[in-house]
Amino acid sequence: MPRRYHPALVTLHWLLALFLIGALIAGRFVLTPQDNADPAKLISFTMHMGLGLTILALMLVRLGVRLGTAHPPRVLTGQPLPDRLAPLTHWALYAVAIAMSVSGIVMSRQTGLPDAVFGDGPMPADFAEVPARAVHGGLSLLLMALIALHVAAALWHQFIRRDGLMARMWFGPR
Template sequence: MTRYHPLLVALHWLLAAMIILGLILGGTVLAETANDDPFKLTALRMHMSMGMIILALMLLRLATRLTTRKPPHSDIGNALLNWLGQAMHWALYCVVIALCLSGLATATMAGLPGIVFGGSGAPLPADFAAFPPRAAHGALAFLLGVLILGHAGAGLWHHYVRRDGLFRRMWFGQREE
């Protein structure tokens, strides 16, 4: 077998785009928009909706990964780097899921579902830092950014330096058994 299941491939690229967009939206637009700015509700609605969709798709991706056949792990001749490659993938799953859950916890504690989706008319909290999961959410977002850079860097290294065809495993095409 040379390729991952087509659902894993599709979810990989869809989630990559959504996660990067969510990080940008959270780290720039939301971070730089005052809580009393009316646009903040729109941005929060987009960010929170995207986070819930990411969580659902990530859980689907995890279930698919655990229940489908997959190519053997890449072996580049270095046990530590082989282990780090596998650990990186599991870290991405864990951090994305934890990031979504910390966002959900922050939103729940701040009463955001009713404010953002229910139209309660209540104002946003003055400062989200008052809610403990918010600190975890920020730290996890930073960690996820680092993991994404490492993951993308490793992918580019495999593709352009090693030229080992590893990229094809997570791309669309005929799945050979």
């Protein structure tokens, strides 16, 4: 068994960490507060939708790489809660990140957003009328909580348990 994750997975892990955290922060603090009648919102939407679709494509490639490459053995701490939570959290991160993009696509199609962003259709007055809006907002909170838990666990391993877990998600001889 290798000592580290495949370099393609390492690259995708850190690139997607940047993209996902960026999309979450920009979505909540830049996109949502903007008024739909504000012409500048079109630029925010172009960026948000472009980033969201890129995340979806890269998450699917990453899932393929994760399933198709050898990975290091599980690190067991001997404590039932973290040992059970770790794989659950990892698969939930995949599922929720993908579901975020899918709910974003459903919401934008149901409100005619692509016609407004890429054509000259009218901007939707409000997204709240479609249930996908609530799903997208709810999933964004869940994803933030999962990322916070995951980062806290990584720091716990690195600085308290000192079991060198961070090096497994970095480049070097496998």
